[in-house]
Amino acid sequence: MTVAALLDRAKAQNVTIATAESCTGGMVMAALTDIAGSSAVVDRGFVTYTNAAKRDMLGVRQTTLDAHGAVSEEVAREMAEGALDFSRATLAVAITGIAGPGGSEFKPEGRVCFGLSGEGFATETETVEFGALGRDAVRRAARDHALALLDRGLSLIDPKTGKQPEQPRKN
Template sequence: MTVADLLDRAKTLGVTIATAESCTGGMVMAALTDIPGSSAVIDRGFITYTNAAKRDMLGVRKATLDAHGAVSEEVAREMAEGALDFSQATLSVAITGIAGPGGSEFKPEGRVCFALAGEGFDTETQTVEFGAPGRDAVRRAAREHALVLLDRGLSLIASKSGN
């Protein structure tokens, strides 16, 4: 699947896309908008690097951040659902993680949490451990994984609509 294929499929299904990104800093949205004609399906991208931005722009609850930390499936879920709530999109992906360098024993470098939210299906979350190949490699891998998740979201929407 290429990004162009993903966008064509979204257009065929009448799906609009939003992203909520932290550690990737807009790389997913850049990959999507690099394709001419992407404006037919791309609504907006939220870059919420700080906890305050996650709260202010996406409605992530302070209680969730306090209980689980920014790098958690719980926060990724609220980011993805907030991206839908604060946009005109029908499909969103969220990314929050530790690209490095750094991390801790409990949240190591290379841990990235994702969420996929869309109309007609329950929000899905997952954590991927990319290891510590370096900041750039983790961010690129997270971007590619998010694109795969968007493709999955299109499949979920298509199956619900019978397409």
Template sequence: MTVTDLLERAKALKVMISTAESCTGGMVAAALTDIPGSSAVVERGFVTYTNTAKQEMLGVSAETLADHGAVSEEVAREMADGALTHSQAQLSVSITGIAGPGGSEFKPEGRVCFGLAVQGHPTRTETVEFGALGRDNVRRAARDHALDLISKGLSDID
């Protein structure tokens, strides 16, 4: 599904979308807002690169960050939920990961955690290991995966 198709589907369903992004730095919101007429669907985007931003803008718990680290499904869940809570959207996607270069043996380069929150449905999370593709490629792959998640979330509303 193209981004234009995704936006048309959301518009037909009267669904507003918000994004909560860390390692992609707003790439998902940019992909959505590159399309004319996206203001009918894109409610807002949060770029929360630091832990402080995640806490202040999305309500991510300091305890969750301390217990699991920023790159975790637990944080991705709180980011997605926070994007719904702090917006007028009915669907939100979150992304937190290690684009590279670098990483660690416990959290390697290319690990990205996603959250998908749809009003009235349980929030879903997943981790994708894109591998050490290089920073630009990991970020693009994460953006594209998040757009696919938004499409799946719209199916929950259909």
């Protein structure tokens, strides 16, 4: 599915989108907003590169960061849920990972964790091991995977209830 088709489908379902990005630094939001008319669907994007930004902007708990580290499905879950809570969106995707270079034995380069949260369905998380493809390739692959997750999220949201909240759930 193209990004334009994704946006058309979201618009038809009355779904609005937010993103919470770490290792991609806004690449998902850039892909969405590159398409004319995206303002009918895109609410906002959070670039939360540091742990402090994840806490301050999305409400990620310090206890979660301490217990699991920033690159974890638990943090991706809280990022996605925070993107919904602090926006007017009805669908959110989150990305946190190690684009490289670097990584460790336990968290290798190319490991990216994703969260998908939306109105009317339980938050989903997953980890993808893209491998040591190099920083740019990992970031592009993570962007593309996040866009595919948004498409999946559209399948999970009831098109009749995809309406946008009047205000962010939290301030």
